[in-house]
Amino acid sequence: MTKAQDLPKAYEHQSVEGKWYQFWLSKNYFKADDSSKKPTYTVMMPPPNVTGVLHMGHALNCTLQDTLVRYKRMKGFNCLWQPGMDHAGISTQIVVEKQLASQGIKREELGREKFLEKVWQWKAQSGGMIFKQQQKLGVSVDWDRAKFTLDEDMSLAVKKVFVDLYKESLIYRGNRLVNWCPRCNTAVSDLEVKHQDQKGTLWHIKYGGLTVATTRPETMLGDTAVAVHPEDERYKKLVGKKIKLPLTNREISVIADESVDKDFGSGVVKITPAHDFNDYETAKRHNLEMISIFDNKAIVNENGGAYKGLTSIAARKKVLEDLTEMGLLIKEEPHPMSVGKCDRCEAVIEPMLSDQWFVKIKPLADKAIKVVEDGNIKFYPENWKKTYLDWLYNIKDWCISRQLWWGHRIPAWHCADCKHITVSMEDAKKCENCGSKNISQDNDVLDTWFSSWLWPMNTLGWPAETEALKKYYPTNVLVTGFDIIFFWVARMVMAGLHFKKQIPFKDVYIHGLVRDERGQKMSKSKGNVVDPLDLVNDYGTDALRFTLASFVGAGKDIRFSEDRLDGYRNFINKIWNATRFCLTALEGVELSKNIDANSLTLADKYIVHELGQTINEVTQALENYQFTEAAQKLYQFTWNEFCDWYLELSKPVLYGTDQKQKTQSGAVLVGTLERLARLLHPLIPYVTEEVYQTLRNIYPSIKNEKESICIQEYPTLSDSFLKLASKEAAFEIDVVKKVVGALRNIRGENRISPAIKIKILVQTQSTALLKILQQNDAFITSLGRLEKADYLTQLPDTKKSAVSLLTIGQERINVIVPLEGLVDFNEEIKRLNKELEKVAKDFDIVNKQLTSDNFVKHAPKEILEEKKLLLSQLTDKRQNILASLERLS
RNA sequence: GGGCGCUUAGCUCAGCGGUAGAGCGCUUGCCUUACAAGCAAGAUGUCGCAGGUUCGAUCCCUGCAGCGCCCACCA
Numbered sequence: 001m002t003k004a005q006d007l008p009k010a011y012e013h014q015s016v017e018g019k020w021y022q023f024w025l026s027k028n029y030f031k032a033d034d035s036s037k038k039p040t041y042t043v044m045m046p047p048p049n050v051t052g053v054l055h056m057g058h059a060l061n062c063t064l065q066d067t068l069v070r071y072k073r074m075k076g077f078n079c080l081w082q083p084g085m086d087h088a089g090i091s092t093q094i095v096v097e098k099q100l101a102s103q104g105i106k107r108e109e110l111g112r113e114k115f116l117e118k119v120w121q122w123k124a125q126s127g128g129m130i131f132k133q134q135q136k137l138g139v140s141v142d143w144d145r146a147k148f149t150l151d152e153d154m155s156l157a158v159k160k161v162f163v164d165l166y167k168e169s170l171i172y173r174g175n176r177l178v179n180w181c182p183r184c185n186t187a188v189s190d191l192e193v194k195h196q197d198q199k200g201t202l203w204h205i206k207y208g209g210l211t212v213a214t215t216r217p218e219t220m221l222g223d224t225a226v227a228v229h230p231e232d233e234r235y236k237k238l239v240g241k242k243i244k245l246p247l248t249n250r251e252i253s254v255i256a257d258e259s260v261d262k263d264f265g266s267g268v269v270k271i272t273p274a275h276d277f278n279d280y281e282t283a284k285r286h287n288l289e290m291i292s293i294f295d296n297k298a299i300v301n302e303n304g305g306a307y308k309g310l311t312s313i314a315a316r317k318k319v320l321e322d323l324t325e326m327g328l329l330i331k332e333e334p335h336p337m338s339v340g341k342c343d344r345c346e347a348v349i350e351p352m353l354s355d356q357w358f359v360k361i362k363p364l365a366d367k368a369i370k371v372v373e374d375g376n377i378k379f380y381p382e383n384w385k386k387t388y389l390d391w392l393y394n395i396k397d398w399c400i401s402r403q404l405w406w407g408h409r410i411p412a413w414h415c416a417d418c419k420h421i422t423v424s425m426e427d428a429k430k431c432e433n434c435g436s437k438n439i440s441q442d443n444d445v446l447d448t449w450f451s452s453w454l455w456p457m458n459t460l461g462w463p464a465e466t467e468a469l470k471k472y473y474p475t476n477v478l479v480t481g482f483d484i485i486f487f488w489v490a491r492m493v494m495a496g497l498h499f500k501k502q503i504p505f506k507d508v509y510i511h512g513l514v515r516d517e518r519g520q521k522m523s524k525s526k527g528n529v530v531d532p533l534d535l536v537n538d539y540g541t542d543a544l545r546f547t548l549a550s551f552v553g554a555g556k557d558i559r560f561s562e563d564r565l566d567g568y569r570n571f572i573n574k575i576w577n578a579t580r581f582c583l584t585a586l587e588g589v590e591l592s593k594n595i596d597a598n599s600l601t602l603a604d605k606y607i608v609h610e611l612g613q614t615i616n617e618v619t620q621a622l623e624n625y626q627f628t629e630a631a632q633k634l635y636q637f638t639w640n641e642f643c644d645w646y647l648e649l650s651k652p653v654l655y656g657t658d659q660k661q662k663t664q665s666g667a668v669l670v671g672t673l674e675r676l677a678r679l680l681h682p683l684i685p686y687v688t689e690e691v692y693q694t695l696r697n698i699y700p701s702i703k704n705e706k707e708s709i710c711i712q713e714y715p716t717l718s719d720s721f722l723k724l725a726s727k728e729a730a731f732e733i734d735v736v737k738k739v740v741g742a743l744r745n746i747r748g749e750n751r752i753s754p755a756i757k758i759k760i761l762v763q764t765q766s767t768a769l770l771k772i773l774q775q776n777d778a779f780i781t782s783l784g785r786l787e788k789a790d791y792l793t794q795l796p797d798t799k800k801s802a803v804s805l806l807t808i809g810q811e812r813i814n815v816i817v818p819l820e821g822l823v824d825f826n827e828e829i830k831r832l833n834k835e836l837e838k839v840a841k842d843f844d845i846v847n848k849q850l851t852s853d854n855f856v857k858h859a860p861k862e863i864l865e866e867k868k869l870l871l872s873q874l875t876d877k878r879q880n881i882l883a884s885l886e887r888l889s
Numbered sequence: 890g891g892g893c894g895c896u897u898a899g900c901u902c903a904g905c906g907g908u909a910g911a912g913c914g915c916u917u918g919c920c921u922u923a924c925a926a927g928c929a930a931g932a933u934g935u936c937g938c939a940g941g942u943u944c945g946a947u948c949c950c951u952g953c954a955g956c957g958c959c960c961a962c963c964a
Contacts, residue, residue: 278964
């Protein structure tokens with residue numbers, strides 16, 4: 001058995017955390033039970049990238065989910081928190097390409113097969129790392145169910161979805177203008193392009209008799225028209241005429257199109273259909289020729305004539321030089337512009353014409369819109385609903401093919417003979433159209449998100465109608481950052497509704513990004529990245545978790561500051577020391593099994609009352625995803641009520657000689673502590689398990705309970721322990737607090753050393769209050785560090801005393817501290833003046849209100865009464881202070 | 890160009906139609922037998938600006954300013 005004195009003086013997270021996590025795992029507490037009769041609670045963890053490293057965003061995300069899951073588990077739910085990893089197409093491929101490049105190896109040299117082997121090797125090597133890191137955070141996920149988006153069964157679902165959508169004509173292949181990353185050598189979706197504002201230049205170039213303005217002169221090599229507004233009088237005559245494109249001397253026509261802004265530049269726009277999204281649309285309207293002038297690496301191709309072989313930047317330079325030489329460059333002016341960059345590699349995106357696969361998304365989006373409009377899926381905070389809907393209202397077809405090697409290969413086979421495409425679940429051996437065996441599989445892979453959008457379904461076995469799927473789908477809540485609402489959240493809703501005919505989750509809790517203390521995004525290049533594992537090492541997981549939970553405002557970004565972490569580390573330590581105190585003080589005391597409310601101290605009944613309030617508030621907060629609120633309430637109760645007041649109030653009993661009282665009050669003390677640990681556990685699992693186990697080690701009554709706090713019941717208001725609560729006791733303790741507060745204020749301001757035990761007088765005319773005071777003498781004496789307190793009904797001679805007037809409802813209490821011989825009166829006079837100022841200020845405010853006719857006429861009765869009482873209290877106080885000042889001077 | 894959010898103590902942030910809050914920092918006094926990662930006391934705010942609604946606004950409404958984010962093809 002542990003001896004209380006042997007407990008370490010400071011909480012040692014290093015020696016506690018690993019131990020309990022292993023214990024939890026060994027007991028299988030985190031496993032969801034498919035045969036359970038309990039209600040289910042399911043959360044899908046957003047799968048991190050397989051090559052990823054844990055960052056603060058993960059820490060936040062995991063903390064919130066774990067808090068919810070642990071809470072629900074304790075509430076009696078059969079919880080499934082599904083872990084896993086995403087293959088993360090482009091990201092992973094880039095990582096491995098870089099690895100290889102450092103050894104001087106190029107992907108192309110290796111070939112597809114060999115390269116993929118390397119990626120799998122890398123995955124095996126680094127893939128498990130993030131799991132280990134998550135474990136450090138204490139995540140209570142069902143590890144046995146961990147999934148990877150490229151697992152065989154997962155891939156099968158992806159394939160099925162592709163084939164089905166194709167058969168429904170919701171997937172099509174087409175030659176379209178897409179965002180092309182010349183670095184990654186693949187098409188990317190609109191979402192993967194990040195627009196950056198940059199300084200650019202607007203060059204005015206002479207095209208025959210016209211002048212066009214452009215920020216990208218090199219693209220003129222691919223111009224196939226110039227456009228003017230149909231109503232533009234200046235150019236009306238020219239519409240339909242041909243002009244000669246400089247440099248290439250190709251003939252292009254002048255067209256009229258509504259999209260042209262007459263007032264911009266010269267009102268004439270050059271049209272480059274193959275490298276500009278606007279121009280592409282215009283070209284389609286006018287049936288224009290489309291000339292691609294770049295190859296896959298954004299290098300000018302043979303269509304660029306003399307400029308062939310130049311990069312786009314070099315081509316721009318050369319084009320401008322040549323135009324200048326020819327006297328065709330009329331003007332250049334600074335012009336802000338936005339440049340699209342690859343989300344993954346930062347390379348400038350080039351719009352390019354290419355053959356790609358698309359999902360016709362509108363039919364899917366419509367369903368996803370409806371469920372949110374109808375409130376079947378709720379966003380927390382609600383304003384993200386608008387963001388979600390706006391995107392879906394304006395959604396465009398989703399380009400899902402990627403010219404990469406790492407990912408799900410597209411299940412389509414091209415026939416070399418008849419050009420027909422065979423799409424099927426099984427590897428095609430011949431063309432389904434002409435029967436030719438001269439076919440080859442499409443080289444492309446699918447967008448990563450084309451597998452992620454199935455995550456809530458295929459992790460549970462879909463398309464098979466598994467027991468797990470029936471039991472855990474739809475899931476309860478999705479917790480994620482706003483940055484993937486479009487990428488992932490919206491698409492999961494679409495997939496869920498289309499394929500499973502059910503929403504994937506009921507609630508979506510959106511949290512912000514974790515930024516540095518100046519509000520900057522954390523990034524390696526800025527060097528402001530905080531590694532959560534460093535923080536875990538330095539402060540402990542619990543401190544980090546509590547900090548994150550306290551910081552997470554309603555969908556706002558978090559500015560992370562280590563100062564705050566410091567404070568919460570102390571909080572964890574405080575919990576530990578409170579435990580240590582209880583155990584030491586109760587060493588050898590047998591706790592009563594049948595607590596008799598009549599034998600308890602007022603402090604006991606008060607703390608149980610406060611505990612009940614806290615249970616109520618914290619439960620409400622957690623049910624509504626108000627993590628900050630929950631954390632705040634718990635912090636306050638633990639530190640300000642339990643430690644600051646209750647433990648202090650308990651000392652007279654604990655250090656006293658009344659053994660019977662100790663068995664009674666001790667039981668309340670330990671009972672409250674144990675329930676507090678349970679209340680805190682979802683947020684700070686480690687220290688609470690340590691507390692629970694330490695108590696369990698010593699007290700047999702707890703020993704009979706569950707062997708881990710993880711599976712203990714979350715405290716509820718129906719707990720019979722709470723019957724010991726007393727509102728009256730709470731009121732009486734409040735009186736004690738006020739008296740102690742008043743005399744501590746006098747002590748502090750007069751700098752009377754805490755080592756000096758003083759005598760005080762407490763006077764009140766209220767017999768009820770007098771009784772309360774007398775009954776609580778032990779508390780007042782102990783907390784006030786008094787030699788003695790006398791309780792009187794009549795005001796004594798207070799000439800050489802500090803007096804503080806307390807008002808309790810209509811009643812008054814004078815706290816009188818004789819100062820003679822202790823201090824001179826200067827400090828006391830200062831104190832009084834300070835207080836007078838405060839009281840006078842408050843008095844003015846209230847008085848002003850009460851003397852206003854309007855207020856008296858219109859304000860609700862309760863408020864009026866409240867103010868009147870307040871005014872009379874303030875009046876009393878003022879008079880009292882003035883009288884005291886007079887006596888002292 | 891559209892949308893969203895923020896502006897409260899030196900810093901990081903809660904809060905809310907009825908006398909302004911926390912943590913950290915700061916000042917003062919304490920090694921008071923749980924905790925100095927602690928205890929007690931204290932100081933600090935025209936709650937961004939201007940209007941409006943209201944008996945009463947930091948809170949609700951309007952406008953403005955500053956900051957941040959998201960979306961958008963304006964050459």
